[in-house]
Amino acid sequence: MSISRRALLSTVPAAALLTVAGQIRAGKAQAAPGDQDRLIANTVAMLAGTPESNARPEVADKLAAIESTARTWLQALDTAGAGELFKGLPLGTSDTNLKSTSQHLYEIALATRVPGGALNGDSAIQDRVLRKLRWLHENYYGDQSKGYYGNWFNWEIGVSTDVTRTLALLSGVAPADLVSAYVASMDAYLRNGKNGDVDLDSRFHTGANLADITANRILQAALLGDDARLAKAVADQFTVFSTVDPYNLQHGVTDGYYADGSFLQHASVAYTGSYGKGLLTRAVQTIKVLDGTSYASTGTVVPVVQSWVVDGFAPLIFEGYLMEIVKGRAVSRTTTGYADVAIIVEAIVDLSGYSADAAGLKSYIKHIRQSSRATLTPTSFVSPVSISRYADLMADAAIPAADLNPASxxxxxxxxxxxxxxxxxxxxxxxxxxxxxxxxxxxxxxxxxxxxxxxxxxxxxxxxxxxxxxxxxxxxxxxxxxxxxxxxxxxxxxxxxxxxxxxxxxxxxxxxxxxxxxxxxxxxxxxxxxxxxxxxxxxxxxxxxxxxxxxxxxxxxxxxxxxxxxxxxxxxxxxxxxxxxxxxxxxxxxxxxxxxxxxxxxxxxxxxxxxxxxxxxxxxxxxxxxxxxxxxxxxxxxxxxxxxxxxxxxxxxxxxxxxxxxxxxxxxxxxxxxxxxxxxxxxxxxxxxxxxxxxxxxxxxxxxxEDCRLTILANTPKAQAVKHTGLGLVAVNTFTPGDHHAERLVVDGPASVLAQTTRRGDVTIAVADPTTHRDTVTVTIHGRTLRAVESDEGVRIRPVAGGTRIEVATRHAYGRSFTAVLRADR
Missing domain, CATH: 2.70.98.10 (Beta-galactosidase; Chain A, domain 5)
Incomplete structure (x- = not known):
């Protein structure tokens, strides 16, 4: 079943990922013959499917959608007016129209590489796409003095993703000068980078954005046959997999996944449900693209990505719906919730194919399908191969449906x-x-x-x-x-x-x-x-x-x-x-x-x-x-x-x-x-x-x-506390310095404390520092002396007059809870 967060973090520490990245960047991990061809082939298979996947009846709707979309944009090419490639998308001042144009060229090219598709191998359409790409570069993209208006994302990530994938799909027929011209322009538009490359010190090259940029550069390197570019792009992306340590930031970056499963983007936004979802997708796609090459590091990377699913996403998904609290501005969009989870499920499906501990992931996919009020439609998946894997998983009666979350x-x-x-x-x-x-x-x-x-x-x-x-x-x-x-x-x-x-x-x-x-x-x-x-x-x-x-x-x-x-x-x-x-x-x-x-x-x-x-x-x-x-x-x-x-x-x-x-x-x-x-x-x-x-x-x-089962012990701006008799639980938040009393507890604030007492007098206690700034939090339990049965590292327990004192070293704990189990002397 699933690996615990603590086990994952101890198995794959941040240092290990940074070491791998450093080795690649230093040239100690070098490309092998055939790596570049394998990268491109993996990409095409991921996007267009394989003969085996596309022969599956479950994939038919996806293939039909790809073909229908391509025909729609081919018709829009036919009816385009002056200054536009597709009807209704005038170019020259709108970055969103430029992005839509590059996307539609990709969608047409994709249909010509789908095994079993009606447009597969259509050289006339492929030639047309390449001619339109050249026209677009010559008239609206290649001139740097006219470009880079509007949203930086479209120039540095959006258009680059579409064009890079299009050139990969047409790699056998795309002229070398067109490829090199586009890559040179994409490098030049990477203006938040450094010398046309990723800059790990840039606030724009972090988290999901960095994963997007480096994924594009990995594929561009394969298209150019540039081993040095490939090595640096892979090394740069591997830094994204490192767990963020707020007390030892790399390049000053706070974006990424934290030890408690949190994800931040834009330095301070809780963003698992939007950018975090995008990073998960890109990370799994990179695992797929690098598969079989000398850069495949599944033993290092896959457990980390699996921890994102277990500790970062699973708690936030309830009955197949992704919660609002981690979506940033995306909460105002019309397609969130169940649609978000469909994207996450595709990533988990693919991840399960690389994990050494895949049983929990597979069971979780079935759980999402069974518990969701929405129909999970795999046609929305990016890859036909993912659809066929999903169909196999759902049809496997030996896989039980099981949540990654405990019931409580x-x-x-x-x-x-x-x-x-x-x-x-x-x-x-x-x-x-x-x-x-x-x-x-x-x-x-x-x-x-x-x-x-x-x-x-x-x-x-x-x-x-x-x-x-x-x-x-x-x-x-x-x-x-x-x-x-x-x-x-x-x-x-x-x-x-x-x-x-x-x-x-x-x-x-x-x-x-x-x-x-x-x-x-x-x-x-x-x-x-x-x-x-x-x-x-x-x-x-x-x-x-x-x-x-x-x-x-x-x-x-x-x-x-x-x-x-x-x-x-x-x-x-x-x-x-x-x-x-x-x-x-x-x-x-x-x-x-x-x-x-x-x-x-x-x-x-x-x-x-x-x-x-x-x-x-x-x-x-x-x-x-x-x-x-x-x-x-x-x-x-x-x-x-x-x-x-x-x-x-x-x-x-x-x-x-x-x-x-x-x-x-x-x-x-x-x-x-x-x-x-x-x-x-x-x-x-x-x-x-x-x-x-x-x-x-x-x-x-x-x-x-029964109000008597729940007692309000304190409710002031200094301290708030309750006691639940049925649970034997006292819960306390103290907001100001000094000692605060709640039942038998004396809490040195500010702090957050939960203490549960059994009928025989044993106590289990959790202590945290909600300010993240305290070095030590002290809690005293009055009454009989208690001895430690079990405690987290950093917890010191000692007897004092009239009770037991618990001293917790909260320095650099970033708000996490410390627990101890105490037993009453008989």
């Missing part, structure tokens, strides 16, 4: 300020932010109203529902951005970037603000926050998470006089929040809820959407409320433990999907929006709330809910 699991992705808590009937996902992790991502007219997506927004996925009906683009379209589930926000109206500045960014070149400048990134696209406290602890299947709200970096910089007067930044509300993740409930505490600017403040306990015709009911009782979608047969209960009782109501909302993304179709959607929350009036004193979210609860469950 709590996962703290502290390196990207995310939490996932899973139980058989639900999954709860939480998005936080800090001085390390961005509050949100807006870019290129995508995710126009993102302001509170990292301010404790949560997503409760209920088993058996179609998750596109509960979340996805329609959630952001119809739910107010100031009323996202779980957030505390001031009462004000904010304006989008296009509304504020009339463009898709803040355009002040003379002040360093251009479309992809560092200033734009820092203050417009994905600002971090001012708060240091964001994190939590995990003890087995239970979790605690805490957050102190902070302002965006843009507001702090504006207050310090570091931004122009016409730059608009918004001040956030203040609150200290905790989420205690249990079995039947998620307990949420909020304290110090106020606004320093005197505005009214709303704390939203939950927001959910339902179809316009769904039957939605709200049932209220003494200190509880139940929301039920009778049509979809799901429900959520809320038990109010302390503070002002919230108001819950549903309203019909109709809006265009274009309100969240400028390029979305102007499609109107109507949803019933349920919102539950409390609004404190302007100038009110700081408020506090305590409530439990109870997934799948019945009215009987809520009416019989």
């Amino acid at each position: 699991r709590s996962v703290a992705f502290n390196a990207m300020d995310r939490v996932v808590h899973r139980r058989p009937g639900y999954a709860f996902a939480l998005a936080r932010s800090s001085a390390r992790i961005s509050a949100y991502e807006y870019m290129s007219g995508e995710n126009l109203m993102p302001w509170f997506q990292g301010a404790g927004a949560h997503y409760l996925y209920l088993a058996g529902q179609d998750h596109t009906q509960a979340f996805g683009v329609d959630y952001y379209t119809t739910v107010s951005p100031y009323r996202l589930a779980g957030i505390t926000a001031p009462e004000e109206v904010r304006r989008t970037v296009p509304e504020l500045y009339g463009t898709l960014w803040y355009d002040k070149p003379e002040l360093g603000f251009t479309s992809s400048s560092e200033s734009q990134n820092t203050y417009v696209y994905f600002p971090v926050c001012t708060n240091e406290y964001s994190g939590g602890a995990v003890l087995g299947a239970y979790g605690a998470a805490g957050l102190m709200l902070g302002d965006d970096a843009a507001y702090a910089a504006q207050q310090a006089g570091q931004l122009p007067a016409d730059f608009v930044a918004y001040r956030n509300a203040e609150a200290t929040k905790s989420w205690f993740l249990l079995d039947d409930e998620i307990v949420v505490l909020a304290a110090g809820v106020r606004d320093g600017a005197g505005r009214a403040v709303t704390t939203t306990f939950d927001s959910r959407i339902a179809g316009a015709s769904d039957v939605v009911t709200l049932t209220e009782g003494d200190r509880w409320l139940r929301y039920a979608n009778e049509t979809q047969q799901n429900a959520v209960g809320y038990r109010f433990l302390a503070g002002t009782r919230p108001t819950g109501a549903t309203a019909s909302v109709t809006a265009s999907r274009r309100v969240v993304r400028t390029t979305n179709p102007d499609t109107k959607v109507t949803k019933q929006v349920f919102t539950l929350g409390v609004t404190e009036p302007a100038g009110a004193v700081a408020a506090a709330y305590a409530y439990a979210i109870v997934p799948n609860a019945s009215a009987t469950d809520l009416a019989a809910y």
Whole structure:
């Protein structure tokens, strides 16, 4: 079955990957005769399929789609006007049209290399593609003085990917001068690199972007017959596989996968579900392309990529749906969720063919297929070979369906300020932010109203529902951005970037603000926050998470006089929040809820959407409320433990999907929006709330809910803590320095602690530093002396007067939990 994260990291440390990369770069690992031909052949087989794969009936729809697409663009070639290759795509000023043009040439070329396809081997079409490629280079691509307008990505990655693959598909007939001309131009357009090559110190050449660029350069090297280029491209890509150590950054890069399964791109954006997904795909494709060459390093690379699947992706996929909390600006796109997972499944299918421990991967693929409410259509796979492998896997009765996740699991992705808590009937996902992790991502007219997506927004996925009906683009379209589930926000109206500045960014070149400048990134696209406290602890299947709200970096910089007067930044509300993740409930505490600017403040306990015709009911009782979608047969209960009782109501909302993304179709959607929350009036004193979210609860469950099993031990801006009698669990978040008392625990804050006590007095404890800055966290357990049975490295346990002291060396732990098992002396 699956390899554990800890085993993987000890088997394949970052140093091993860097050593392999260094050996290749130094020429100690050299190309062998036939490597370049093998690379090209592997690429063609990956993209176009093989005679064996394409003879399979399961692949027929894919082949038909390839042919249909090619014929569509051949017709568009016939009807093109002046200044365009394809009808409707004028060239010369639009980088997106240039990218579409290169893509369509690739799609035509692909059809001519598909074994068994009607256009396979059509030399006339191939010649036509090559002539059009030459025309495109001579008129709209080769002249550097006219190129590189618009988005850098299209010039350095997008067009290069299409053209490189097209030349590989036509490698037997493509003129050498055309290949060399295009590669020279692609090198010249690599302007964020160094001397026409990858620059590992460039902020553009990291993570998924680096994988894309180097994958192209690997193939270009094979086309040119350039061993030196090939060696450097492979070595550069291998650096992507190295686990990011935040205390020993390579080239200053924070993008990539972390030890806890987190993935970052753009330096600080939680991005597993978009760029991380792209990196997974590219990594597996590289494994396939290098197969059988002297550069194949499957023993080193494959276990690392498998760890991405086990620890990075699996917790974030629930019933075949990829969660919203790791998609950045992609949450505003219309094709996310189930479609995301289809891409991931193709990568896992191919990876399983190279893994020495493939059983868990294969079972997981079957689990996704069985648990998903959407039909996984392999026609969307890139490779016909992948489709045939998928068909074989699904037809193999000896492979059982099994999740890579335990049925009950709590996962703290502290390196990207995310939490996932899973139980058989639900999954709860939480998005936080800090001085390390961005509050949100807006870019290129995508995710126009993102302001509170990292301010404790949560997503409760209920088993058996179609998750596109509960979340996805329609959630952001119809739910107010100031009323996202779980957030505390001031009462004000904010304006989008296009509304504020009339463009898709803040355009002040003379002040360093251009479309992809560092200033734009820092203050417009994905600002971090001012708060240091964001994190939590995990003890087995239970979790605690805490957050102190902070302002965006843009507001702090504006207050310090570091931004122009016409730059608009918004001040956030203040609150200290905790989420205690249990079995039947998620307990949420909020304290110090106020606004320093005197505005009214709303704390939203939950927001959910339902179809316009769904039957939605709200049932209220003494200190509880139940929301039920009778049509979809799901429900959520809320038990109010302390503070002002919230108001819950549903309203019909109709809006265009274009309100969240400028390029979305102007499609109107109507949803019933349920919102539950409390609004404190302007100038009110700081408020506090305590409530439990109870997934799948019945009215009987809520009416019989025993508050005595759950005790609020503290709920102040300094400390928040609960005790669950039935679980024998005490959970504590402390936010300020000094000793904080909760039951028998004395916690030296700031810290996050979970302690579970058995009936015989044994204690299992987890301790974490949510600030990531402390060297040591100390917890004292009063009562009988306890002795250590088992503990993580870095945990010291010793007796003190009246109890037991646990000292945890949290230096350079980056928020991870340390655990110990203590036994009471008899």
